[in-house]
Amino acid sequence: MKHITIKDIAKHLNISVSTVSRAFNDKYDIRAGTRDLILATAKEMGYRPNPIARKLIKQQSLTVGIVVPEFENAFFPQVIIGAQEVLHKNKFQALVMQSSESAEMERENVQTLVDNMVDGLIVSLASETENLEFYQELIDKKMPIVFFNRVSEQLNTSKVLFDDYKWAFFATEHLLHQGIKNIVHLACPQKLGFAINRINGFKDAHRKHNIEPGEIIKCGFSVQDGERVAGELIAKNTIPEAIFSASDFSAIGAMKIFKRNGFKIPKDIAVVGFSESRLANYMEPPLTTVSQPTVTIGQTAAELLLTQLNSKGIFVPQTIILNGNLVVRESSMKNLYS
């Protein structure tokens, strides 16, 4: 495809390319008349400045790379929308890449973005693999990076996090307050930094109420994982009074199996999920879950990155911990029926 260039306009108007260039960069001296003429004919000829050429010469791209482990679930797309919104307002463009939960693909993606001269990166780690040196090297080379949600303690950058401890605590307490004493926790893979925070929240809520915490079962993120665990509990005949799951999907899977085996939710087993999924509100019964401020996470990450980009010189990484809320629905309201 043929692109109109600054040269075409210069030739057409019989002036020099630098004058044309100046018309598109206000900061230079140029007669208003000629500028208007240039702008007008440029528009007429369908000229658009070539960002590629600009990137090359300015050594900055006005582009930010966003790398997420997946965008199959609602969480990351919403974060991306938040980030894009802020970036767009600040004349920045977002390049989005997803890593399909693969550390290798994540590395490739980041590399591609760096090669393409992004000015900064917003990243959520696919997993806590050893490729941290790779990030450390980038950071050493002064590449601004903001991590969110899935971060590493070892990397000294700005971060946007959710207060997993607190909301796991509250979610657990919400069950304890109803007099429930036997809660099983379906925990996320421990590789993910927040898993331990959710576990600690679960434990400490019990401690506060002087109740022995129930079993903590390792469990994946998926519906299938929840189904499997519920199946095992039924097989062992160790049915808890409540389930607090670190993911909505495993909660939903567990709920499905329990219901299929004749248990009533929440009467026999109360269920609380985590990380408000689109499904939660349409479950039977609707699922109580912790809602994270997804869009705000994205906005905040973008803002932190822009701050860093604008701070010529010294910059101190910040960690921002965002708040959420517990969306109480029927699945956890045991005393409705008591």
Add this chain to the structure above:
Amino acid sequence: MKHITIKDIAKHLNISVSTVSRAFNDKYDIRAGTRDLILATAKEMGYRPNPIARKLIKQQSLTVGIVVPEFENAFFPQVIIGAQEVLHKNKFQALVMQSSESAEMERENVQTLVDNMVDGLIVSLASETENLEFYQELIDKKMPIVFFNRVSEQLNTSKVLFDDYKWAFFATEHLLHQGIKNIVHLACPQKLGFAINRINGFKDAHRKHNIEPGEIIKCGFSVQDGERVAGELIAKNTIPEAIFSASDFSAIGAMKIFKRNGFKIPKDIAVVGFSESRLANYMEPPLTTVSQPTVTIGQTAAELLLTQLNSKGIFVPQTIILNGNLVVRESSMKNLYS
């Protein structure tokens, strides 16, 4: 961030930049020894070819732009994953942009991608607005574009479509076969090309069985739209024996309201959705729906685009219509209970 360049290597090795360049482009004559030396030191120095500079001189970017109206739902992300897979195998990179269902933003996105010298575009229209001339101009300028899912008949390009007519027909027939005679269709916004195909499938299935089609109600894509319509049906006391909805979400909303008002699904009202959402299988009862081959749609679109990119010279646009299947679940099996 400082990038190592071809010059740094040339200086380091005391050779010319052209020799270094050649080492990275096999097709040129270069002594194996020097090439290996260059490649080795390049690696050591952390050099990576700058794709930006390459794009500029080669006038091709090995990059494809993908523009979708949204990626909140599962559909588009899956299509994107399919497209990325094929592109990646062919050394192409995908730049993904979403338009939040806004024609204006879509135009901006496409423009940005074109400015960034993408070699081609894969697009699903946000809506059937008048900005079609914009696309027509691009097509006239020889920009390869493949549309999918939401397309326009006016644009003569390759397209990837789903056989909406056929599957609406089958879905309707699945209800009629059970002896259901009074089916209401919740139709998509007519602006979307496939809405009319689904409506025609619905009508023709009735025609085949010599049954008068039930009411066709205009309805949006969302859960709320389905809730509203169900509410209206209840208010008017015109409860159908079945609902065939052109979207899973409106089906789910309708189901929710019907259930809340004491109707049993599928006993009182059978429900069929469209476009397999992640929720469908976890509804109560699980929702019967038409499943589209999302990943294949993306793969096919990418393949069509690559074909066009490789076809130096004459190229004839193709339209590929993909097949799906009806996932029958409990929500539509009325005769289970009769």
Add this chain to the structure above:
DNA sequence: TTGTAGGCGTTATCAA
């Protein structure tokens, strides 16, 4: 206020 010329990191055409 405008033009000339050099350069951003590559590739490609010539000579050598």
Add this chain to the structure above:
DNA sequence: TTGATAACGCCTACAA
């Protein structure tokens, strides 16, 4: 087989 050199489209001293 290698090296100068001119592009690609744009920006920006410096000169005019």
